[in-house]
Amino acid sequence: MKQLFPMVMADVALFIVLNQQLCVLLVERSNAPQAGRWAFPGGILKPDTDHNLDDTARRVLLEKTRVDVPYLEQVATFSGPDRDPRGWSVSTLYYALLPHDRAPAVAGHKTEAVAWCNAQKPEHRLAFDHDLLLKAAVGKLRDKIERNALPLHLLPEKFTLTELQQTCEAILGHGLDKSVFRRHLKDDSRLVPLPGEFLLGSQRPAQLYRSAPGFRF
Amino acid sequence: MKQLFPMVMADVALFIVLNQQLCVLLVERSNAPQAGRWAFPGGILKPDTDHNLDDTARRVLLEKTRVDVPYLEQVATFSGPDRDPRGWSVSTLYYALLPHDRAPAVAGHKTEAVAWCNAQKPEHRLAFDHDLLLKAAVGKLRDKIERNALPLHLLPEKFTLTELQQTCEAILGHGLDKSVFRRHLKDDSRLVPLPGEFLLGSQRPAQLYRSAPGFRF
DNA sequence: TCAATAGTGTCTCTTAGACAATATTGA
């Protein structure tokens, strides 16, 4: 017998940049269906407690990984009778960004393994239609960077322009010219230089910046 | 008592350009809730017959307006317990484009009035949160035009470059330079000039074009 | 001093934007 209502869920692609590579958080499914494959953290809408699907997304991410994220954005909604063997499903995909210094904060459920996986070429076999979802999420993220958005939520509180550039490069998948990159950030109000604060090393010190108050993406 | 499952629906913003104005199709609600207000054509997912939400969107548009559209694209998904007084709802918004010479093809249900309404500043009071949805749909459409997409699905089969430019201007809400506009279309494979076919009038004839085979947006 | 990276400058080439000039029709 056919079901009357579809499953309604939210999935989250949580991005991070590790070792100059754009990575995404995946959870190994421990139960059927598709046990052993890797999927985005996701879960079913709870109409009693969720105020909208954004809430659902934030909640499932918190439940599955213990991470609360500052920024969450809708990518698209996927639907159909066959994408999940349990039946007709509608799942709205979100993406979120995590600063690389918070990577250790991510913890799996007792029974589930989690892993940071190369977002451009995942080394795990994905469950359901999540390869499609991943493409969509990466595409949307790239789009924003190409349109001059700054992925500051991927960076720690204080960062240098070089780190920012490397983060953009990891997302775009190709190098950027240092001079051009910095020219664009001239007088950009989204960036605030921290007076007198520098990143030191065996080279010329690098000015540290933080994101402007109220910055959202 | 709370409901266990949300309503799952698709809404469609069907755009057209009439008299150089971007317009959207609205349906006057004849029944509660919100009778008398105007809303996008929309309807509830039928898991038995719809293969996905795109299907739902196409079907409800056909049912409500008798129009089958060549192009349909997802905008975003809106959700929450209060946006529809009937309870927790999830609705995925699509937009579609209709050539202006097909405006008369649109017909309402027996009991419902339909109207083309100014998309930038609607003259009707919208139902539910559809003012939000309208903003999102117009925004997405503008975005695509700004990124050099051609809204050929808003034009009749044969059209001139001037008509194409005016269509873009209607979407963007501001004028474009004729010379610049045409420069961009130089050697654009999306446009095919029709050899020897011109639009005549009391002026220099204008070359007619059609969209390239397989053109999608 | 040197290696390493930060940060700036310069040159060229492409393009956007504004506007002018020319072309072709019907009245």
Add this chain to the structure above:
DNA sequence: TCAATATTGTCTAAGAGACACTATTGA
């Protein structure tokens, strides 16, 4: 011929891209 619109050209300024140069540290 004129009015109207199509179509093309030209000039200028801004920006992108490539690359070189200078600056400042620790070793």
